[in-house]
Amino acid sequence: MAVPFPETLPAGYEWFDDEPVFDPDRHLQLEEPHQVVMLADLGYGNDEISTKATPVAASSPFRVLSDEGAAVMLEVARRLRPFARPAGNRIERMTRSGCYRSRWLRDLCTSQDVCDHLERIYGTAIAPHPMPVHLGHINYEPSRLEAAVDKWHHDTLPLDYVMPVTDPARVPGGRFEYFLGTRQEAAALAAEGRTPPPERVVAPEFGGPGYAIALHGDMVVHRAAPLDALAERISMVNGYVALDTAIDDQSRTADLIIVDDHETLWTEWAKTAAWRSKGRLSSVIDGLEFTSDRDAVIASLEAAVSDVQRAIDEMRAGARMTEHYGG
Helix, strand or coil, rough: CCCCCCCCCCCCCCCCCCCCCCCHHHEEEECHHHHHHHEHHCCHHHHHCCCCCCEEEEEEECCEEHHHHHHHHHHHHHHHHHHHHEEEECCCEECCCCHHHHHHHHHHHHHHHHHHHHHHHHHCCECCCHHHHHEEEECCCCCCCCCCCEEECCCCCCCEEECCCCCCCCCCCCCCEEEEEHHHHHHHHHHHHCCCCCEEEECCCCCCEEEEEEEEECCCCCEEEEEEECCEEEEEEEEEEEECCCCCCCCCCHHHHHCHHHHHHHHHHHHHHHHEEEHHHHHHHHHCCCCHHHHHHHHHHHHHHHHHHHHHHHHHHHHCCCCCCCC
């Protein structure tokens, strides 16, 4: 892992005391996706793609959980529902930090088997996200039909998978959708009061609960559409990072200030920024050649600690609204 999962719980959290133990032999049924869409297919250029975690944009749905695992996931999600709250102005009901309450969810979200499987799909070395607030994020249905489960957006983290927890075949509407275009195109549409047109929207057909789509969440604009009738609709998102700290950070952690408990957020944010800077500082130690170019040396040091400095600046700046592109 990039940063080990904490050995102690934050204040205000405690473990569920009567849930099954995660068993990959019983609870996983990992299968390969049939298709992978690349960032270039969405219209991104090589200069932008080269600085990102992976050139992969999204996979077709593939199975992650067995029938037994999907049933446990549904029960865990239902037990976490009492802790649901809004995510800024984007999502009406979601639960974060569930991995500080459910050991089963924690072990699924940090599973090396699942991580290795996604690593092959993404084609790059990855690890579960260093911030546990990004592990096992759960979205619930809204209280109003006209409200999207989650508005058009790109994620606050680089890589993730999106998994229906309730059976998508039995949910009226609420489809997961992604835009066959770039973030820049989505922003231009939003500036005109428009959202991605239907002919450029993909709604993958999931084989059932426990299937997932691998997503380059920071680069792919996506949403969970409105329901056609009020019904239980639950999905889970689990986050990952590329282990190469030389690439772009691809996160908007400042958006989480109005979303996550500060008891968890500040510490997780600091550790993640420190991990990235540690990797970049190691590159300076190992790779910096003798030179009389003072400015080049300064620039290498500034780049190495830029994640830490950005975290400090954004923490001090305080809360801001979460970004999205509308309904």
